[in-house]
Structure formats: C-alpha cells, structure tokens
C-alpha cells in the first residue's frame with residue numbers, strides 16, 4: 001500500500017500558474033498539503049497562494065535558468081523536508097514544415113527537457129535527504145502521450161517529450177536503490193491555455209480539474225505511470241503497435257488532411 005500523500009506532505013510544483021499545474025495545486029491544497037509553487041508570472045502565483053497563505057509559498061523562477069533556480073533553493077529548504085517534486089512546467093510549439101525553423105525544436109527541448117533537468121539540481125538533493133530519513137520521496141515528471149504516435153507538426157514537442165520520458169525512466173533506474181520513486185505522467189489532450197491555442201480537433205479532451213484528479217489519485221495509489229484518458233492512450237498504444245509502414249501512411253495522411261483544413265480555414 002502506498003504511503004504517498006497519506007499525511008501532510010511538502011510538495012514543490014512547477015508550472016503552477018495555469019492549466020494542469022494550477023489544477024493539481026488546487027487539489028493538493030484542498031487535501032491539506034503544503035506547497036511551494038513555481039512559474040514565471042508572480043501575480044498568478046500570488047493569487048493562488050492567497051487561497052491558503054499559511055500552507056503555500058510562491059517561488060518565482062524561469063525553470064530554464066540555472067541561476068534563477070538556485071535562487072529559490074533556499075525557499076525550498078526553508079519550507080521543510082521535501083516529500084514530492086512535481087516537474088510540470090512545459091510548452092508546446094508546433095512546426096510549420098513549409099517554413100522549417102529549428103528554433104521551434106530548440107524552444108520545446110529547452111523548456112521541456114533542459115528546464116526539467118535543471119529543476120533536479122535543487123529537487124534531487126532535497127528528495128535525497130527525505131529518503132535518507134526513511135520517508136517516501138517522489139519525483140513526478142509531467143511528460144505527454146503525444147510522442148507515442150508521429151503526429152505532423154509535433155516534431156519539436158514530440159521529440160522533447162520522448163526525451164523527457166526516457167530521462168525519467170533512466171532516472172527511475174538510477175534512483176531505485178536510493179528509495180526515490182520516479183513517476184511519469186502522460187496526459188492526452190487537456191483543456192488549458194496551452195491547448196486553447198490549438199487549431200485542430202482534440203479527441204477525448206478532458207478538463208484540467210479532471211486531469212488533476214487523475215494525477216493526484218494515481219499518486220496516492222502509488223502508481224509510477226499515470227496515463228489518461230484511457231480511451232485516448234489505449235488508442236495511441238494500439239496504433240503504435242502497428243507495422244511501421246502502416247503507421248507512416250496513416251501519419252502522412254493525417255498530416256495532409258490537417259494541412260488542407262488549415263488552408264481552407266485561413
């Protein structure tokens with residue numbers, strides 16, 4: 001039986017100022033946990049902390065900036081022994097193949113992979129101290145299920161999340177002997193400011209509150225892989241099990257279709 005989140009826990013969450021991170025923050029706050037919350041927008045962090053100022057602390061930082069993260073390490077330390085770090089801050093930028101620009105790949109990888117890796121500079125020593133006291137220590141990495149199928153325009157985003165998932169699984173192997181759990185969260189489409197920008201249909205879209213419920217309940221159950229909604233993730237898994245030639249033809253046809261729709265819309 002998992003001991004995670006059974007008693008009041010000290011949690012650091014990045015990307016708390018909107019979307020999935022904000023909804024997870026609200027849910028954990030309602031369950032009585034103590035939270036340090038990070039994002040780049042101070043006002044959004046302050047508004048959230050005002051909901052339970054005695055249990056929440058804003059720690060503004062750009063997660064791609066090593067010095068900015070070092071500057072909040074003391075806040076994290078002063079908050080008490082860290083039980084869980086939820087590294088959720090991320091971005092999604094799509095590539096227009098007719099206008100190929102490698103900076104799209106750069107932006108996705110820098111925020112989603114390098115930014116998450118930099119957060120570990122301060123989270124890992126803190127989680128290690130907790131594990132050494134014989135208490136549950138959990139590192140949660142919010143990836144995506146998008147990379148399970150080669151979607152057109154997602155070269156940068158999909159590559160960043162594939163790399164991030166590998167990073168997390170490899171960390172899981174290395175940290176197992178230290179008693180630190182590594183959890184990978186792989187959502188399908190969730191309605192957030194990030195996906196509000198999407199100009200294509202998003203099958204099985206769920207609300208950020210529903211996503212937060214799935215994530216927190218998976219964490220409480222001791223899961224190390226949390227993927228939802230099942231209808232979407234199972235469809236992707238089944239598609240991914242097809243022969244590569246068939247996957248390539250389906251992906252190319254979906255890409256052509258979406259470009260046609262884009263052209264006719266604008």
Ligand SMILES: NC(=O)c1ccc[n+]([C@@H]2O[C@H](COP(=O)([O-])OP(=O)(O)OC[C@H]3O[C@@H](n4cnc5c(N)ncnc54)[C@H](OP(=O)(O)O)[C@@H]3O)[C@@H](O)[C@H]2O)c1
Nearest residue numbers: 015017018019020039040041062063089090189190192194
């Ligand atoms: N929505 C989906 O359908 C979906 C599906 C699969 C995976 N995900 C993943 O879920 C995570 C959250 O996405 P979301 O949909 O909730 O997006 P969102 O509403 O745009 O939230 C992104 C969060 O990340 C923070 N952030 C972005 N870049 C940052 C940086 N450099 N430094 C610090 N904070 C930064 C933003 O805060 P500031 O703007 O204040 O910096 C914001 O709080 C992402 O990793 C995303 O890839 C989302």
